[in-house]
Amino acid sequence: MSGKNVTDMVLADAAGIARAARILESGGLVAVPTETVYGLAARADSADAVAKIYAAKGRPDVNPLIVHVRDAAQAERFGEFSGAARRLAEREWPGPLTLVVPRRGDSGLAPAVTAGLPTIAIRAPQHPVMRALLQAVNFPLAAPSANRSGFISPTCAEHVLASLDGRIDLVLDGGPCEDGVESTILLIDTAGVWYELRPGPIWLPALNDIHFDPHKPVEIRRAKEERGIEAPGQLASHYAPGKPVRLDASEAEPDEFLIGFGAIEGDCTLSASGDVDEAAARLYACLHEAARAAHPRIAVAPVPEAGVGRAINDRLRRAATPAS
Ligand code: AMP
Ligand code: MG
Numbered sequence: 138m139s140g141k142n143v144t145d146m147v148l149a150d151a152a153g154i155a156r157a158a159r160i161l162e163s164g165g166l167v168a169v170p171t172e173t174v175y176g177l178a179a180r181a182d183s184a185d186a187v188a189k190i191y192a193a194k195g196r197p198d199v200n201p202l203i204v205h206v207r208d209a210a211q212a213e214r215f216g217e218f219s220g221a222a223r224r225l226a227e228r229e230w231p232g233p234l235t236l237v238v239p240r241r242g243d244s245g246l247a248p249a250v251t252a253g254l255p256t257i258a259i260r261a262p263q264h265p266v267m268r269a270l271l272q273a274v275n276f277p278l279a280a281p282s283a284n285r286s287g288f289i290s291p292t293c294a295e296h297v298l299a300s301l302d303g304r305i306d307l308v309l310d311g312g313p314c315e316d317g318v319e320s321t322i323l324l325i326d327t328a329g330v331w332y333e334l335r336p337g338p339i340w341l342p343a344l345n346d347i348h349f350d351p352h353k354p355v356e357i358r359r360a361k362e363e364r365g366i367e368a369p370g371q372l373a374s375h376y377a378p379g380k381p382v383r384l385d386a387s388e389a390e391p392d393e394f395l396i397g398f399g400a401i402e403g404d405c406t407l408s409a410s411g412d413v414d415e416a417a418a419r420l421y422a423c424l425h426e427a428a429r430a431a432h433p434r435i436a437v438a439p440v441p442e443a444g445v446g447r448a449i450n451d452r453l454r455r456a457a458t459p460a461s
Contacts, residue, residue, distance in 0.1 A: 144302050146294055149266040149311035158273040160306050161186075166193055168283040168297040169270060170311030171262045173233050173319050173338065174421065175291040176205070176280030177305065178270070184247040187279055191249065193304040196286040201252040202279040203235050203320070204259045207271045212236075212259045215244040215277065221325055221349075228348055230261035231268065233316055233338040237324040250279050260320055266311040282319065283308075287460065289376055289428060292317050292421045299425065317418035318448045331357045336448040338417065375455040376421075378428035378435060382457035386436035394432035396423045401438035404430070413446040420449055424456060 147153040149170060157167045161178060164186040169178050177194065179186035181204050191198050206212045209226035216238035218226060226236060240246075240257040251257050262268065271278065282290045285300040294310035321337030333341055345354050389395035389403070397403025399411030405423050407416035427435040437457075440449050 144298060144305050144308055146298060146308040146310050149309040153309050154266065154269050154273060157270055157307055157309050161270075161274055161276075161278070164189070165306040166190065166304075167270075168291070168294070168301065168305060168308040169264075169267050169278075169280065170294075170309065170314060171205075171264045171267045171280075172314060172316045173262075174314055174317070175283040175294070175297050175308075176262075176267070176278075177283035177297075177301070178205070178278040178280040180274070181246050181250050181277045181279040183276075184249060187247040187249045190279060190281065193301060194281065194284070194286045196281065198249065199252050200281075200286075201254055201258060202250050202281050204246065204250060204257060205267065205271065205278045205280050206259060206261050207268070208261050211277065212261065215241055215246060216257045216259055217241055219325060221329065224348055225323070225344060226261070229339070229344065231263035233260070233263070233320040234344075235260040235320045235322045235335075237322060237334065246277070247279075256324070258322060264311065264314075266309060270309075287375060287377055289378055289424045289456070290319065290421050292418070296421065296425055313418070313422070315418060316445075317420055318445065318452060321448075329355065331355050333357055333359055336451050338445055338448065340444060340447075373455065374458040374460045376424070376452050377456055377458075377460060378424050380428070380432075381434045381459070382453070383434065383436045384453055384457050385439045387438070389436050390434070392432055393434045393436040394427045394430040396427055396435065396437045398438040398440050403438060404432075407438075407440065407449075413441060413444050413449065416440055417445045417449055420452060 167178050168175050179190050235258050237256050237258045283297045291297045292314040294308050297308050316338040321339040322334035324332040341357050395403035397406035
């Protein structure tokens with residue numbers, strides 16, 4: 138940040154992307170649309186630039202960041218890919234799948250990116266703006282969600298400004314994010330066991346069916362129960378709108394803002410037709426609207442666990458957990 142207290146927002150056209158690339162080269166912070174949520178990007182090979190991400194977000198420095206790359210070939214410069222991890226990277230990227238792999242000793246990345254862990258979380262995003270930016274610079278981008286730590290994630294440029302105005306150099310406005318929830322995070326251990334560190338748009342059993350053996354499915358475990366891995370996306374309280382949230386509500390109490398789904402209408406709706414993909418895309422916009430509303434409390438209609446519904450319910454449970 139260069140002493141400004143207002144952040145510029147520009148269209149994510151060629152000129153905007155060129156300006157963003159220059160800011161990133163000189164170690165600044167740019168919010169960028171991805172297919173999941175808006176990311177707060179900095180060059181991952183600069184300790185100073187990465188430190189600015191933690192400062193702008195108020196993020197505890199024990200929480201590692203995801204490194205964004207163009208493709209699997211670039212990713213192999215920073216992480217050690219086993220056969221299975223390589224196969225997934227080559228076939229699923231670009232897309233909303235983050236792989237946690239051993240970090241290479243010669244990665245040249247700022248140690249703070251991985252918060253001192255021997256592993257690194259990497260993905261190649263699919264959004265054309267983020268892809269163009271990664272082509273325009275010659276370093277990978279560390280990019281957590283572009284919001285103050287613990288608050289609601291941003292799925293449009295205005296959401297970014299609502300919590301980071303004056304704290305970052307630029308917002309590239311590329312319209313609303315299509316998927317709407319953060320990437321699926323997968324760790325494959327040395328025994329070949331898959332751990333889902335965070336549910337997201339990609340449903341892991343489907344990957345096994347597509348790329349491996351549907352008749353001998355790999356074991357997929359939830360990380361928290363099995364390994365005790367704690368990641369900030371897995372903290373009990375996260376994505377918090379700053380007021381109490383009640384889940385599985387069929388109607389609103391008088392002082393509640395109701396977020397509807399399907400037949401339950403509400404003050405806004407995740408999806409009137411009961412479509413979980415649409416609900417994921419609208420989840421954070423509805424939470425932002427509920428946070429801004431005058432009502433002191435929020436209620437949310439039940440959302441089925443099917444498909445990306447698992448990721449939606451994961452985020453809603455954390456939004457409903459009071460910060461300790
Ligand atoms: P965010 O970008 O804010 O959605 O958070 C990134 C997520 O990736 C967090 O849940 C991190 O804990 C997780 N993550 C990043 N690096 C690692 C790693 N090396 N091992 C496990 N989880 C990681
Ligand atoms: Mg986040």
